[in-house]
Amino acid sequence: MEKKSYSIAVIPGDGTGPEVVREGMKALDAVAGKFGFSFDYHTYPYGGEYFKKTGETLPEGALEELRQYPAILLGAIGHPDVAPGILETGILLKLRFGLDQYVNLRPIKLYEGVETPLKDKGPEDIDFVVIRENTEGLYAGAGGFLKKGTPDEVAVQESINTRKGVERCVRYAFELTRKRNREKKLTLCGKTNVLIYAFDLWFRTFNEVAKEYPDVTTDYAHVDAICMWMVKNPETFDVIVTDNMFGDIITDLGAMIQGGMGIAAGGNINPEGTSMFEPIGGSAPKYAGKNVINPLAAISSAAMMLDYLGEKAAADTIESAVQSVIPRLKSLSAGKMGYTTQAVGDLVAEEILKS
Ligand code: IPM
Numbered sequence: 001m002e003k004k005s006y007s008i009a010v011i012p013g014d015g016t017g018p019e020v021v022r023e024g025m026k027a028l029d030a031v032a033g034k035f036g037f038s039f040d041y042h043t044y045p046y047g048g049e050y051f052k053k054t055g056e057t058l059p060e061g062a063l064e065e066l067r068q069y070p071a072i073l074l075g076a077i078g079h080p081d082v083a084p085g086i087l088e089t090g091i092l093l094k095l096r097f098g099l100d101q102y103v104n105l106r107p108i109k110l111y112e113g114v115e116t117p118l119k120d121k122g123p124e125d126i127d128f129v130v131i132r133e134n135t136e137g138l139y140a141g142a143g144g145f146l147k148k149g150t151p152d153e154v155a156v157q158e159s160i161n162t163r164k165g166v167e168r169c170v171r172y173a174f175e176l177t178r179k180r181n182r183e184k185k186l187t188l189c190g191k192t193n194v195l196i197y198a199f200d201l202w203f204r205t206f207n208e209v210a211k212e213y214p215d216v217t218t219d220y221a222h223v224d225a226i227c228m229w230m231v232k233n234p235e236t237f238d239v240i241v242t243d244n245m246f247g248d249i250i251t252d253l254g255a256m257i258q259g260g261m262g263i264a265a266g267g268n269i270n271p272e273g274t275s276m277f278e279p280i281g282g283s284a285p286k287y288a289g290k291n292v293i294n295p296l297a298a299i300s301s302a303a304m305m306l307d308y309l310g311e312k313a314a315a316d317t318i319e320s321a322v323q324s325v326i327p328r329l330k331s332l333s334a335g336k337m338g339y340t341t342q343a344v345g346d347l348v349a350e351e352i353l354k355s
Pocket residue numbers: 088089092248280
């Protein structure tokens with residue numbers, strides 16, 4: 001039988017992106033060899049350097065081309081010479097919106113041997129998933145200026161929430177809660193006491209969809225309270241669903257309680273199209289090219305990609321390898337691991353081959 005091959009787009013991007021993506025691919029190749037499939041990578045140069053050279057964020061036709069792949073591996077986007085906002089909106093958000101990756105999936109999992117800043121909490125307490133809506137809300141770019149630059153200036157930034165956009169995200173969250181099969185509890189994170197239009201729509205949609213999932217327990221909390229509980233009682237969460245802006249904020253809090261940016265992985269999911277997987281730590285330009293950045297987040301996001309591709313056993317193999325490498329590192333922080341970026345990738349690959 002012919003070996004199955006997955007064609008994957010790779011955007012190494014800026015700063016430490018290329019270094020960590022390389023280790024992600026190393027893990028993917030190791031596990032593919034073991035499970036009898038392979039990857040065919042196609043690399044795209046988009047990022048800060050490309051922008052400086054060409055004046056373009058994404059060239060004409062890039063979305064159409066990327067849409068041909070089942071998945072994209074992304075390193076990081078962000079360049080110290082490029083003004084804030086250009087690369088973020090021109091590349092990252094354009095890909096998320098253009099490829100309709102309507103779910104941002106962020107597991108918050110404390111691995112055994114990782115230090116959390118939360119006192120008296122361990123891996124059994126910190127293991128939940130945040131589903132962040134990824135194409136609407138305050139990120140949609142609706143709004144504008146009036147009388148810009150004058151003392152009477154007005155700036156409006158509107159949160160766009162469509163029934164369709166909210167419902168598909170909420171539905172994904174219910175499905176995932178059922179599939180995770182743990183507490184089977186889904187919490188809606190909102191602000192119904194103040195954002196009386198946007199979260200009214202979210203709340204009604206959530207409760208309507210809930211009727212189709214009688215096996216899932218539902219809960220609601222305001223975003224500020226969620227921040228409190230994530231610190232005080234993270235064990236009360238199984239899956240959280242929320243809008244784009246709140247999801248952005250609470251997942252950085254999540255990344256901190258799971259041990260930091262070196263370990264936090266994410267997926268931008270279009271269940272019917274092209275999904276994109278990225279470590280959420282950013283381009284960390286001061287560590288670029290030094291071989292000191294932690295590649296585990298990128299390796300874990302590669303594992304999330306495998307899960308998305310339907311290679312669950314291979315994804316689990318990478319996750320176990322990551323778990324067994326962690327206790328051997330002195331720290332998860334850049335430059336303090338006791339190993340280089342490449343050496344950490346080698347350790348993971350060895351574990352995969354050994355398993
Ligand atoms: C993230 C990042 C992005 C976001 C930025 C870089 C635009 O913070 O993926 O969480 O706000 O979504």
